[in-house]
Amino acid sequence: MSAIREPLPSLHRVPRASPAWIWVLLAAHLAVLLAWWWLGWRAGLPLLVAVHLAFLWGALRPRSAMYGPVLSHLPVTDRRVWLTIDDGPSDDTPALLDLLDAHRAKATFFLVGERAAARPDLVREIATRGHGIGNHSHAHPQAWFWALGPARMRREITQCQEVLxxxxxxxxxxxxxxxxxANPFVSAPLRDCGLARVAWDARAFDAVRGDPVAVVARLERELAPGAIVLLHEGARHGRNVEMIGLLLERMQALGYATVLPEDL
Structure with a gap:
């Protein structure tokens, strides 16, 4: 059996013990307080709103590193991309695995803990076929993940980690x-679990858009060496397998291959 190669240290960046955002937040509020004191509420209130909007933007922007390091691109110069597939396992998983095998492609499946616990055989099949497995929270609280408090955030990350x-x-x-x-409470459980956060730089909203041709056309425009491609499985429109199959065909025609960060 060949030895398992670890990801490059520069790619697998676990959050530090003392996130810089704390000091930035304190400094920003001190500046607001001083402005309010010297210039009055007409200056202080807009500054306070601006500070809070900036920190909210850091939470909602996937590639923002305000709350810890995040990987959104691989340091690759040839035509290789990292395919990442979120929200499984699902009924789509077996067909996706067959598609990937047929195209000699590898992907990382970011799995939801509750769904993995319900379908462990599919999780093991993903691993057996040589694909990566990532943590995508335990219950996938889509509407409120950005606003979770420290206890719930820790449960979402650690429970999924334990299940997988x-x-x-x-x-x-x-x-x-x-x-x-993300939010200020994501870094501590990631650090404790040895997890590095991954974003993307190629997406086409395939979880909500049901037109495979339009989805793949947009992804094709965003393909580039080292791109991290965001894909989904199990969407309500039921066409994720078709979309990924068409994407793999276009990638092959354009000379793109897949790579996992562990293989760099």
């Missing part, structure tokens, strides 16, 4: 935030 470790015998090393959002 129990099924595969190996803890994931990559985390994909729900809808790509």
């Amino acid at each position: 470790r129990a099924i595969t015998g190996r803890a994931p090393r990559w985390f994909r935030a729900v809808v790509g959002h």
